[in-house]
Each structure stands twice: as C-alpha cells, then as structure tokens.
Amino acid sequence: MSENIVKILNTSYINHQVKRFQLEKPPGYTFKPGEASLLSINHPDWKGVMKHFTITSLNSWDYLEFIVKIYEKHDGMTKAMSKLHAGDEFIVRDAHDGIPFRGNGVFIAGGTGVTPFLAILRQLKADNHLAGNLLICSNMTQEDLILGEELSTLLGENFINVFTREQVIGYVDRRIDMDFLKDAVGDFDQQFYVCGPSEFVRDIGKLLLDLGTGAEAVVID
Numbered sequence: 122m123s124e125n126i127v128k129i130l131n132t133s134y135i136n137h138q139v140k141r142f143q144l145e146k147p148p149g150y151t152f153k154p155g156e157a158s159l160l161s162i163n164h165p166d167w168k169g170v171m172k173h174f175t176i177t178s179l180n181s182w183d184y185l186e187f188i189v190k191i192y193e194k195h196d197g198m199t200k201a202m203s204k205l206h207a208g209d210e211f212i213v214r215d216a217h218d219g220i221p222f223r224g225n226g227v228f229i230a231g232g233t234g235v236t237p238f239l240a241i242l243r244q245l246k247a248d249n250h251l252a253g254n255l256l257i258c259s260n261m262t263q264e265d266l267i268l269g270e271e272l273s274t275l276l277g278e279n280f281i282n283v284f285t286r287e288q289v290i291g292y293v294d295r296r297i298d299m300d301f302l303k304d305a306v307g308d309f310d311q312q313f314y315v316c317g318p319s320e321f322v323r324d325i326g327k328l329l330l331d332l333g334t335g336a337e338a339v340v341i342d
Contacts, residue, residue: 125150125213126163130184132206137264138193139233140203143178144185144211152176152216154240159217160187162201163210172198175236176216179243185213188267190233220342224312225253229297229325231317232260235267237342238314246275255279257305259297259321261286281305299328309334316342 125147133141152158159171178186191203220237225245228238235258245251256276260266262284272280285296295301302309309332315325322341329339 122159122214126210127185127213129205129207129209129211135188135268136266139188139190139267142187142189142202142205142211144187144213146183146185147213150185150213150216151180153219153221154179154244155222155237156216156219156240157237158185158187159214161212162198162205163212164201167198167201168212170198171214173218175219175240177236177239177243179240179247181247188233188236188239220314220316220340223340225250226255226312226314226338227306228254228256228314229316230256230258231321231325232265233267234315234317234321234342235272237316239268241314242272242275251275255281255306257281257283257297259283259285259317297325297328299332302328302332310338312338312340314340314342 127145127147129142129144131143135141157173157175160174161168161171174187174189176185177188178184189199189202191199193200193203222241230238238256242251242254242256245254256272256279266282283295283297309329313329313334315322326339326341330336
C-alpha cells in the first residue's frame with residue numbers, strides 16, 4: 122500500500138463537532154465514490170496510528186476532502202486532528218473498501234454515516250443521474266446535521282431529516298422504525314444503503330429485511 126505525505130490546504134468546522142479537511146491530492150491518486158483511506162498524522166507521536174476515513178471529494182476535484190467527527194473527550198487521533206491547521210501534514214494511503222454503488226435507491230445514514238453517501242450523491246449529480254434517490258439522515262439534534270444545506274439543494278424533498286432528541290419545526294421528530302420506513306419509503310423492492318454506528322446499521326438492516334427487502338439489495342458499512 123503506497124503512502125503519500127500531503128499538506129493540509131484548509132480546515133473548517135461544519136458543525137459543533139465535525140471538521141472538514143481539504144488536503145493536497147497526490148499525483149495519480151484515484152478512488153471510487155464511497156471509498157475510504159487510511160490516514161495518519163505526519164507527526165512523530167502519531168505516524169504509527171492509522172484510522173479509516175471516507176473520502177468525500179470527487180476524482181475530478183484537485184484536492185482530497187475528509188469530513189471527520191471530533192471526539193474531544195477521547196485522547197485519540199480525532200482530538201489530535203482537531204488541533205491541525207493548514208500547512209500541517211497527513212499520510213494518505215490508497216483508497217479501499219467503502220460502500221459500493223449498485224444503482225439508485227434509498228440511502229439511510231446515522232450521524233456521520235452520511236459521509237460515504239456524500240461522494241456518491243455528488244458524483245450522481247455531476248453525472249446527471251441523481252433523480253430517483255432518497256436520503257434519510259438520523260441525528261440527535263439539528264446542530265448535529267452535516268452539510269444539510271448542500272444535501273437539501275441536491276435532493277430537495279428527497280432529503281428527509283429525523284431528529285431523535287429534540288422537536289424541530291418542519292422536520293420529523295422520531296426514530297426510524299418500521300412505521301416510519303413504511304411512510305417514507307413505501308417500496309422495499311429496491312436498492313438500500315445503510316451506514317452509521319454499528320447498532321444503527323444492525324437495527325435498520327433488520328427492519329428492511331422484515332419489510333421484505335432481499336438481503337442482496339441491502340449494502341451496509
């Protein structure tokens with residue numbers, strides 16, 4: 122697996138605990154939408170620590186983008202990343218794994234589980250193939266929403282937000298359960314993509330199977 126040392130071009134917080142990193146793109150670096158890379162901070166204290174992060178940029182862009190949830194209470198890599206700025210360096214490795222796109226369908230994300238869907242939806246928009254896709258995002262509160270304005274612009278009414286710990290006027294205030302999926306989706310004979318915390322993925326996957334979706338039509342990460 123090749124390793125490339127790249128500089129940070131820009132950083133910014135997109136909500137209270139999620140930070141965007143724009144990095145130099147190594148020459149010839151390619152990836153598929155939804156794939157991830159193993160990143161390390163290029164610093165003696167962190168070079169040996171590798172963590173998977175989804176690439177949210179597109180191949181056509183001249184930089185790499187990663188959107189990362191920062192865990193300030195944990196003395197780990199993301200806390201160290203929160204202190205990085207333009208000019209600091211990462212070690213970027215070859216793209217791998219991720220969520221394969223198998224055709225239009227329903228994307229269901231819990232929290233930062235939306236990140237692999239960002240590149241897929243952005244690519245579909247670039248290819249003029251975005252119609253017919255539905256994105257459902259579940260977050261605890263409105264302030265946890267990631268790139269809501271962009272996603273709303275991309276998908277319009279096909280972008281549904283679910284908030285589990287507060288009432289927000291104009292948005293759904295409930296958990297994703299069987300009744301919610303029946304109302305929001307209706308047709309379960311189509312492709313589904315599910316990403317988020319392990320318990321969320323397990324529960325949504327089971328609901329879809331119980332609603333008649335074939336196991337081969339549910340892609341999870």
